[in-house]
Amino acid sequence: MNIRTPKDWELPESAVTDEAIYRLRNRRDFLKTLGVGLTGAALGTRGLLAAAAGFPDKENPLYPAASLKPTAYNFITSYNNFYEFGTGKDDPVVYANKGWKPDPWTVEIAGLVRAPAKFAVNDLVAKLGGIEQRVYRHRCVEAWSMVVPWDGFPLAKLVALADPKPEAKFLKFTSFLDPKNAVGQQDSHFGWPYVEGLRLDEATNELAFIATGIYGKAIPNQNGAPLRLVTPWKYGFKGIKSIVKIEFTDRVPSNTWQRLAPDEYGFYANVNPQVDHPRWSQSSERVIGGGIFAGRQPTLMFNGYEKQVAALYKGLDLTRNF
Numbered sequence: 167m168n169i170r171t172p173k174d175w176e177l178p179e180s181a182v183t184d185e186a187i188y189r190l191r192n193r194r195d196f197l198k199t200l201g202v203g204l205t206g207a208a209l210g211t212r213g214l215l216a217a218a219a220g221f222p223d224k225e226n227p228l229y230p231a232a233s234l235k236p237t238a239y240n241f242i243t244s245y246n247n248f249y250e251f252g253t254g255k256d257d258p259v260v261y262a263n264k265g266w267k268p269d270p271w272t273v274e275i276a277g278l279v280r281a282p283a284k285f286a287v288n289d290l291v292a293k294l295g296g297i298e299q300r301v302y303r304h305r306c307v308e309a310w311s312m313v314v315p316w317d318g319f320p321l322a323k324l325v326a327l328a329d330p331k332p333e334a335k336f337l338k339f340t341s342f343l344d345p346k347n348a349v350g351q352q353d354s355h356f357g358w359p360y361v362e363g364l365r366l367d368e369a370t371n372e373l374a375f376i377a378t379g380i381y382g383k384a385i386p387n388q389n390g391a392p393l394r395l396v397t398p399w400k401y402g403f404k405g406i407k408s409i410v411k412i413e414f415t416d417r418v419p420s421n422t423w424q425r426l427a428p429d430e431y432g433f434y435a436n437v438n439p440q441v442d443h444p445r446w447s448q449s450s451e452r453v454i455g456g457g458i459f460a461g462r463q464p465t466l467m468f469n470g471y472e473k474q475v476a477a478l479y480k481g482l483d484l485t486r487n488f
């Protein structure tokens with residue numbers, strides 16, 4: 167295995183909960199049994215998405231920031247926002263697992279690129295060199311938070327594969343449309359499908375990630391199977407789930423929550439404890455799964471990722487560009 171320098175957002179394995187270590191060890195043994203050189207055909211989608219290219223060992227510490235303790239799997243996968251399957255936090259775990267089958271799944275790369283393409287998820291993951299892990303803070307605009315050990319690939323790799331033309335300045339992401347199986351889409355006032363956008367330089371920041379798994383297992387339907395965006399310095403609504411299309415464009419893409427309430431949700435959605443939501447404070451957050459006494463913690467500028475992303479917003483008035 168190549169020696170690599172740990173990034174400054176990474177955590178030592180010692181900081182991980184027992185559950186995470188258990189799952190990672192399990193996966194390591196699982197992969198040993200299968201041998202190296204796994205192919206999509208040998209594993210199938212679910213297996214491939216769960217399998218990571220690199221494992222936690224001394225040369226490859228996976229886990230960012232000593233203070234980050236991943237939230238228990240049970241909380242991450244049963245307290246969700248996924249309005250396609252209802253507006254309650256406990257709706258997605260039920261209704262996203264009742265007939266909606268995000269497998270097989272095709273994602274389209276389109277717009278101002280030299281290499282437009284449609285990929286089966288398996289093939290895309292294989293083409294991008296497999297899966298790695300990131301433990302990231304996850305901060306919803308509603309002022310609750312978790313810590314999630316994601317599996318997936320850096321969005322920058324997908325951008326490189328697409329080979330954007332010089333005119334491309336933004337990425338527009340589109341989620342699926344399936345009102346028959348996604349009961350929430352029968353309420354048309356949301357303007358389905360869910361859409362989101364990033365500036366190209368945000369998309370190629372080292373933190374921007376496409377998740378295909380959680381805790382070493384294929385990403386559950388309710389968390390946005392089989393592909394979901396993760397931008398940990400931004401509020402959770404930027405993290406569009408179950409992506410079917412990524413379009414490169416020269417215009418600022420509109421996003422679902424800004425369209426619904428432009429005074430409350432903007433394009434940037436950078437986590438910022440100094441800029442309150444019109445109806446509530448953003449200075450602190452409720453820690454999900456933290457227990458009654460763990461309660462709240464202060465919210466950090468850019469959700470604790472200031473060092474990695476602050477330069478992207480130099481000179482921008484963050485009060486107006488919220």
Ligand SMILES: Nc1nc2c(c(=O)[nH]1)N[C@H]1C(S)=C(S)[C@@H](COP(=O)(O)O)O[C@H]1N2
Pocket residue numbers: 242245246247248249250304305306307341360388389390401402403404405406407408
């Ligand atoms: N397609 C789609 N993506 C979505 C949402 C949604 O309703 N539909 N909700 C967003 C919001 S508000 C948050 S906080 C996160 C929640 O992700 P989680 O359920 O995995 O914690 O997903 C985001 N992505």
Ligand SMILES: [Mo]
Pocket residue numbers: 247305306307308401402403
């Ligand atoms: Mo959210």
